[in-house]
Amino acid sequence: MTELLAPAGNLEKLKIAFDYGADAVYLGGTAFGLRASAGNFTIDQIKEGIQYAHNKNGKVYVVLNILAHHTDMDSLLPYLKQLDEIKPDGLIVADPGIISWVLQYTHLPVHLSTQASATHIEAIRFWKNQGVSRIVLAREVSIKEAKQIKEEVDVELEMFIHGSMCNSYSGKCVISNYTHLRDANRGGCVQSCRFKYDTVEENEALKSELYLLNSKDLQAVDYIPQMIDAGIESLKIEGRMKSNMYLANTVATYRYLIDYYIKHGSYDGINVEEIHNQIQKISNRTFYTGFLHHEFRKQPSHPEIIRYDTSEYFSSTEYIGTVKDFKEGNSFVLDVAAPFSIGDRLEILLHDGTIVQHDVDSIHNLLRHSIPKANPNMLVVLPWIEGIEKNTVIRRDKGGRS
């Protein structure tokens, strides 16, 4: 069974992830995680998320992947004990000190974070011998290498299939510490790799302006069969800070691909080009396939790795909102993220991945007053559409604009 693992930046996203077909999610608490800007979860919210997941036979992994300093360890033990009580399905950890405490003070499985940059058989063997039950491989490991590891060491492996890439090996970058006095490995990364740089020959005039460190995004549509065949237990989508639309779209797409390949043994019968088109619609810094292909890993100078001209996201669809409530056969409530008007055509991304086109012919506010236009940060009531459920994500084609 190959697990599809999705990011959950908050409770709403957790539910969206499961509703669109994720087998498991990973989330961060309010401390000890690397995404300080994500919504993050209180203990009560983690507990609620675990209940929601387990009701759907899903799993929840809690991220504690900072590289801790002494001061962080002071408040760690009470937090670990709270987690031990509410029983998430695993903790994703990078720091050996935290790993030792999780092993010593909890009964929870330890997953080695990609922050630990586990890249080869001997490293994986070491961590397995310490009691780690799953290894999130460094993003620089190819599928061929992962397969070799799998053949040599009996431990669960997890690999990234989609999302942003660090420019550095994860956990090996401290640029933010020095430029912004924010610890990159304790939730303070300012994403210096997305800034524009001027390159200058030493002591000479300006040569050019480039987004020198701006890695393109990973996209593994074509590699799912190889990863399943290699026995990789968990396929992971990056992006705890990304939108509901990103989450719904990527989860639905990879759910379809995994299920199809497991059922049919090939992609024969799938319009793979259309899959690429669909996934291209959601915000990305242009895609490449990372280091999944072994030969590509051996050619790290390949110009396809970096997007030099801009670090902006591209998207040909716009996130319109998420369904918050409904009365079947009557109406539903949409939490509006982007404006739309009567006459606009929207795309409803149903939980099974089906996309339904819908022409807006009426919009009402909660007082049931008819309004011509829905604006962000308001709830609107729309007429019932078959297949709509809570947490259904609605988007709009930008008609070629990005």
Place this chain on the structure above:
Amino acid sequence: MIGISTFIWNKESLDAALETPVQQILIEHPFYSLRTPQSAMSQEDFSQLTEWVHIIKQKNPTCKIVFNLDILAHNDDLPRVAKLIRYLDEIGIHSIRVQEIGIASYIRTFNSAFEIQLAPEIGINNEYALDFLNQSLPGGIDGFVAPSELPYFDVKRMVDTTNIPTEIYTFGPILLQYSARKVLSGAGIKHKEIQVLEEKRKENGNFTLIENLHGTFMLHTHFKNLLSCIPEIGESGASSILIDARMHKIEDFRKILYVFNEALQYFNASPETFKIDEKWTETLNELALRPYTIGFFLENTTDTLVHEKKKEEEQPLTFVGTVLDSIKENIIAVETKHSFKKGDTLLIMNPGGKEIKVHVNTVMNFNLEEMAEAELDHINVIGWHKGVITKAQVYKVESSVQL
């Protein structure tokens, strides 16, 4: 007693290190290191390494010879590493310095007496982490270079807990990032060395970015120089200081070694009366390639962010939900996560921090039908209150809490 460790990169630098004399010499080979400069030994021939080891043993038998094997290995590196380890054993290298525990563990599977030292790139920032690796690695850890982002009092905790001989990176460029990915050559840029000016940089000044033959690259800030912090180095319990002067000329390298050697001699002889000699400072200032910094050695200012975050965790009220709409002089819509009912008192906190106390007079569902209490996980509607905006967080005030 605090000793000196230093990198060497050619015969002249070896001579300078031996003349000082230093207590530990670090040697790299381009195949096995992140940042061996182009002037290092040839890639094809290991005989130079053998020769240098022979010279060191002859001229200073007490000097420890360390091979810096700080690559982040992949599977196909392992056979080469195995061959290298057998060779290093043959020629009598004392220690191997690594940046990841997998390679350390692999080295221990060979029947060799190598000491294992951990390079700072391993990212060990607390005493529990170091202690765990020390206990987990067969044979334990014999040396540790503290990451540059650690203040001396954190280093002291690590030394006190583990008793592992610890080194402080004292002089040289600060490494900001490691990656095995070429970025510049990928963009078609030909260069020997370039400077990178960051768009939003703060007062810390320029980076310099260097890409070596293998596609690895470095980002540097100011040069690290902890001459003024020798008393704190002593207080940390460190056994040695690390000097990396590979970007300097040989004559400057000699002067740098001279300054630190003399300073440590004074300090080791009488830590209580030690004072920085202005001549040492002047000498290092004359050799500066870029401005000096002591980095985070006296204070880790990045802790501020972490501590601010922790304060936010304290929350004495019960979270009820989030305001998703507010229609002026009519209603407020709340996505409800914990139930509340008519008569309850809510504290609504707007984004930005403004707090509004609200008494609940009515609760409705989204169809505006009156409810006894709010439905969990649904949109519920209460009466409008001035000042409440969308995305505000709603808390129920328990009767025991005084606002």
